[in-house]
Amino acid sequence: xxxxxxxxxxxxxxxxxxxxxxxxxxxxxxxxxxxxxxxxxxxxxxxxxxxxxxxxxxxxxxxxxxxxxxxxxxxxxxxxxxxxxxxxxxxxxxxxxxxxxxxxxxxxxxx
Amino acid sequence: xxxxxxxxxxxxxxxxxxxxxxxxxxxxxxxxxxxxxxxxxxxxxxxxxxxxxxxxxxxxxxxxxxxxxxxxxxxxxxxxxxxxxxxxxxxxxxxxxxxxxxxxxxxxxxxxxxxxxxxxxxxxxxxxxxxxxxxxxxxxxxxxxxxxxxxxxxxxxxxxxxxxxxxxxxxxxxxxxxxxxxxxxxxxxxxxxxxxxxxxxxxxxxxxxxxxxxxxxxxxxxxxxxxxxx
Numbered sequence: 001x002x003x004x005x006x007x008x009x010x011x012x013x014x015x016x017x018x019x020x021x022x023x024x025x026x027x028x029x030x031x032x033x034x035x036x037x038x039x040x041x042x043x044x045x046x047x048x049x050x051x052x053x054x055x056x057x058x059x060x061x062x063x064x065x066x067x068x069x070x071x072x073x074x075x076x077x078x079x080x081x082x083x084x085x086x087x088x089x090x091x092x093x094x095x096x097x098x099x100x101x102x103x104x105x106x107x108x109x110x111x
Numbered sequence: 112x113x114x115x116x117x118x119x120x121x122x123x124x125x126x127x128x129x130x131x132x133x134x135x136x137x138x139x140x141x142x143x144x145x146x147x148x149x150x151x152x153x154x155x156x157x158x159x160x161x162x163x164x165x166x167x168x169x170x171x172x173x174x175x176x177x178x179x180x181x182x183x184x185x186x187x188x189x190x191x192x193x194x195x196x197x198x199x200x201x202x203x204x205x206x207x208x209x210x211x212x213x214x215x216x217x218x219x220x221x222x223x224x225x226x227x228x229x230x231x232x233x234x235x236x237x238x239x240x241x242x243x244x245x246x247x248x249x250x251x252x253x254x255x256x257x258x259x260x261x262x263x264x265x266x267x268x269x270x271x272x273x274x275x276x277x278x279x280x281x282x283x284x285x286x287x288x289x290x291x292x293x294x295x296x297x298x299x300x301x302x303x304x305x306x307x308x309x310x311x312x313x314x315x316x317x318x319x320x321x322x323x324x325x326x327x328x329x330x331x332x333x334x335x336x337x338x339x340x341x
Contacts, residue, residue, distance in 0.1 A: 096177045096282050103167040103181055
């Protein structure tokens with residue numbers, strides 16, 4: 001019970017940060033919605049941990065609900081890292097395009 | 112014979128020791144010699160400029176693939192008929208450029224690749240010859256289903272037709288495989304020509320090489336990314 005309250009406090013802290021970032025226009029609307037849903041689901045999972053326990057048991061898993069949540073979060077993390085990698089790659093390509101254009105422009109000006 | 116406008120592209124990263132000699136040797140063989148200084152921190156840019164080459168300067172290091180694409184785009188925009196990719200580290204012999212462009216001039220090929228394993232004898236370091244190159248060949252075969260005798264050779268000549276169809280998207284060293292893949296994908300005609308490669312130092316390791324996007328594992332990762340993004 002204490003752990004659940006503790007986890008909810010942490011989640012509430014993140015949600016408040018999220019609203020703060022949105023108010024200061026540090027994140028886009030889509031990002032805000034994505035993270036709000038993400039933390040909302042995390043909070044619901046904590047509140048309904050016992051129900052998840054029984055759901056997991058009915059599905060035939062031997063572990064507890066919290067273990068399943070942990071596995072899911074690891075999968076989620078891998079996915080986010082993968083997406084981040086692709087995004088970085090795209091940014092790198094954009095940087096190259098800018099560097100290339102500058103090189104053409106400088107060559108033309110120095111002719 | 113029709114006069115072909117030949118552009119030689121020399122990507123250079125911190126090559127102040129070799130660049131003057133390379134330009135001296137290569138310039139008489141080209142209609143235009145384009146050195147792409149890939150963000151060097153030494154005097155590569157100044158020396159190349161002094162030698163009278165066209166120098167395109169990347170403000171920051173972007174990798175050999177990016178430098179070659181910069182040169183290719185410049186050549187295309189300046190009516191090149193043939194483009195030769197030639198390394199700045201003195202590994203290749205300038206006198207072999209003529210042999211490389213001949214099949215394109217004779218309309219026998221759109222893309223000509225140099226090979227260390229056809230007739231001419233190059234002093235290839237043991238580890239590179241027995242481990243790195245066969246491994247690279249295997250990766251090429253598995254990932255892009257292409258086999259040439261020397262898929263990682265950077266000495267190549269491309270016709271305008273090939274240039275128009277190939278955009279190098281990989282900034283690092285995986286561009287070798289990418290070019291091959293795109294040549295095959297666009298059904299361009301290919302010819303392999305024996306070339307000599309002179310080794311000064313080892314250059315490419317499994318973990319790290321010189322400049323951005325080098326090292327064997329990084330190249331494999333880049334190739335996988337190219338596949339995923341396509």
